[in-house]
Structures are given as C-alpha cells and as structure tokens.
Amino acid sequence: MSTVLPNGSLTQAAERKRGIGRALVKSIREYPMVYLGSFIVFVLIVVAVFAPWLAPYDPTKQFANGLTPDGMPVAPNHQFLLGTDDVGRDELSRLIYGSRVSLEVGIFATFISLVIGTTLGLISGYFGGVIDSVIMRLTDVVLAFPFLLLTMALVAVLQPSVTNVFIAIGVQGWGTMARVVRGQVLAVKSFEYVQAERAIGASTARILFRVILPNVLGPVIVLAALSVGFNILAEAGLSVLGIGVQPPTPSWGNMVSEGLLTYRFAPWMMWAPGTALLIAVLGFNLLGDGLRDIFDPRTTTHG
Template sequence: MAQLEPANNPEHVTIPLKKSSKVKDFLSLMVKSKSVLIGGIIVLIVILSAIFAPLIATHDPNEMEMSKRLMGPMEEGHLLGTDNYGRDLFSRIVYGARVSLEVGVVSVSVSLLIGVTLGLVAGYYGGWLDNIIMRTVDIVLSFPVLLLAIALVAALGPGIDNVILALGLIYWTNYARIVRANVMALKEEEYIQAAKTIGSSDFRIIFYNILPNCLAPIIVVATLGIGIAIVAEATLSFLGLGIQPPDSSWGWTLSFGMKFIRDAAHLSIYPGLAIMFTVLGFNLLGDGIRDLTDSKTK
C-alpha cells in the first residue's frame, strides 16, 4: 500500500476536484437521450406556438370570409387553407394549441393535487383511511374513462373550465396509487424511523422526507398524463361536449372537418396531425424521463 506523503510537503499538495452537480449530470443525460430530445423539441415547439400565437398566426382565427371558403393549402396566403366559413385553418390550429395545453396542464395539476395528497395520506397512515381512499379509487377505475368524462361534462355543461374539472376528477387515481405504493415502501426506511425517533411531526416527515423521493415517478406520470388529457379534451370537443365555438379547438376543428372530408380533407388532416405530434412529444418526453430515472437503466 502506498504511503501517504506528509500534508505539509508542498510538492505533494493535492487540489480537490470539484464534483459535478447532479442537476447538470441529469441535464446532460437528458440531452443524450434521443427520446427526451425529440419529445422535448416537439413540446417546446407547441409551447412556443401557444405563447406567441398572435405573432405566428397569419390571420384572425375567428375572421370569416365567405368568398374564401374551403380553400386548399397555400391558396391566397392561407398556408393550410380555410374552412367553410373562410377562416384561416393555420391560425385556428395555432390558437388551438393554447386550449390543448391549458386543458392538459391545468387538469393534470388538479389531478396531482388530489391524487398526491390522498396517496400520501393513504400510504403513510394506512388503516381505515387507506381503505376508504383505495376503495374510492377502485370505484372510479371501475367506470370506462371516456364514458365517465362524457357523463361529468354533460352534467356540468360544455366549456373549458368544466372539461378541466371533469378530467381532473377522473385521472387523480393514477397518482394516488403510485404515490401510495412509494410511501408504503419509503416509510419503513431507517431515515424515516430516525425522524420519528427525534420527534419530527408527520407533516414534516411526509412533505420533507417522503414526498421528495416520490417526485421521479410523479413527474413521469404527469408528463404522460398531459398527452392523455389533450386526447380526452379533443375527444370531448369532437363529440360537441368540450370547447365551444367560436373558440378554436383541435377536436372541434377535426369534428367540423369530417363534414367536408371528401371535398376538403385538409380540414381534418391538419388538426389530427397537430393532436398526434403533440401527444407524441409528451409521450416521448415522459418515456425518456422514465428511462433516466429508472435505476435499472442508468
């Protein structure tokens, strides 16, 4: 074994290397992941389109020009053509990104708030609280998701706020189950037992010791959940129960275009592609983050 040189010898002074940040390491892994990179680019494009819609849109999305109805792509300055009211399809799709992202992000936030809270309570305390919460989860999961969404929106009435509320009240079960399973495993760890021994409150243990260690699966499910919520909103709008005109929605535009599928197929093709690529972006991003956070694939 090599002997250590005296610390006071200036010729053998070792300069400690600065350890790389875990955040920087994780970001570098994200850049190297093709799934995260491609999904992130798609999601970023959609987000930027929604934010800068007034600058990107070439026309007022609600402006009607009956003389220009059912124009094809690239006719008279309309990149993707016009609908049967002469409204610019490209502008309506760009503004539709705002509706889809708003529904996706806000409904997932509602689901997170409900599901994570109930999952933490059920997993940490167990007993009758766990039984009540998980039996409620079983009841909600026993209904077909789309059928339950239609029933809730029909009861609440169409509109973006009611769609967000309905989806938030449906999809919280996924977060509750995942968080509960993680909490039940984590609460038996030695550091949790040590925190209890020194008298830490349940609130501090749950939100400062347990919740941070549940964030990885929550982020993955939430990312995938945004794509699911976007598809659900498009489905409800397609059926006439979601966003109502004159507001621009991809689902409503797709449904409206079905009436002219033979004469103007572009009315259905382009909104369908917008939904497909947006959901694909969130799915790729979620799958990539899952792979990065999975200890078996690091």
C-alpha cells in the same frame, strides 16, 4: 491572437467546454427521448404563448374570399397556407390558437389529478389501515368507470367550457396517480431517514411533504408527463362528440369534428388538427418515456 496565461486558464476553460460538450453528447445518446420530447413540447409551448404574433389572422374572422363561389372551403394557397374551413376562417390561425386550448386543458387537468392523487396517495400509504382501505376503495370506484363516459357525464353537469372540461378530466383522472404514489410511499416510509424524523418528533405534515414526497416524485413526474398527452386526447374526444370546448373557440378537437363533415372535399380541415394532436401526444409520451429511463435506469435500453 490569444495569449495563454502562465496558469493555463485559457487551456482549462477550453477543456471545460469540451467536457461539457462531450457530456451533452453522451447524455443525448443515453436519453434521446428526453431531448426529442422536450424539443417538441418546447415548440408547442412557444406556439401557444406567441399565438397572437404567429397567427396570420384572427381565428374567428370569416373572409369573403374564404369560400369558393359554390360555398366550399378554399384549398391551401399562398394566402391561406392550410386552407379555410366551412365558414371561411383561416385554418392555420385556428390551428395555432387551438394549441393554447389543448395545452391549457392538458396541463391544468394533469395538475388537478396530480394534486388530488398525490395527496390521497401519500395519506393512504403513510397511515394504512382503515384510511388506506377507504381511499383505495374510492380509487377502485373511480377507476372502474370508463374514463370517457364519466368525463362526459361531469362535463354535461358542469356545462361545456374550457375550464369545466379540464376540471372534469382532472377530477376523473386522479386514480392512477393515487395508486402510484401509495406504492412508492409504502416502500419509502420504513427507511431510516423517515424513522429518524419520527424519532425527533417531526410533525406528520413535515414527514409527508418535506421528507417522503421529494423521494417519490420521480414516478409522479413521469406519470404527469404521460398524462398531459392523454388529457389532450381526452379533450379532443369530448370536442368531437360536441360536449367539449364549444365553437367558435378554436381547439384541435372541434376542428377535427368540423373536418369529419367535410373530409371528402376538404381533407385539410381534418388532417391539420389531427397531425397537430399526433405530434403533441407524441412529444409528451417521448418526454415521459425518457424521464422514466432517467429516474429508473434499470428500464433503459440504451447502450
């Protein structure tokens, strides 16, 4: 039986715990999308990181009993929970390992776009004039090309591989990021704290990356979260067309491509990776929408 100390420390600790609980419940009610999206993304990351321990089999192993006597994929059963593919490989194992490729492409492609777009947006918005015009015209050129068409051309030049796919997607996807950052810099650079840094002789690099950048990160983080989901879909589209991640490396995109050929008699080959893509993109989109509500409360519709 607990004894309450004279100073009421136990009571105060209990009150703090209740206060934290109420704050958490209130936060979830106000921004449910952040928590739902974060949970989905967290599960995807855990699956990708621990794929060797979660996957029941080697994703490239072909099983003798992985095909029916007439050479057809085996339907889901107690041994192969999501069935097998057209060469007798376990679909569940390939799905789990495919999360690694999809997340790798989505995150690293977004990182490349983030670095290029943020840097050019900062320079364009801060300096203005001819520099701004040149960078924005270059951005217009990049955005004028159909995303998938230009990405296909880049992948074809670089040769299909996981690394080249996320490089091609990242290099082609910086335009929107640059425009968003430029717009934020134009609004921020006339503020008093920026003028004060100039007055004390701070270097341009310090003003850009230590003063302005932290104050424009909100929209950038939101756009980055949304971009990961889009880039995962872009990789899947390239793989379906045969110029993305190449077999036997499992990715959700080439699994969907394989399933398109067998959907009439083995629909699980297409539905399993398709559902995984849907959940992954939904998770990052919910996270991005929730972060937008947090960084710009004027957009929130919660009570």
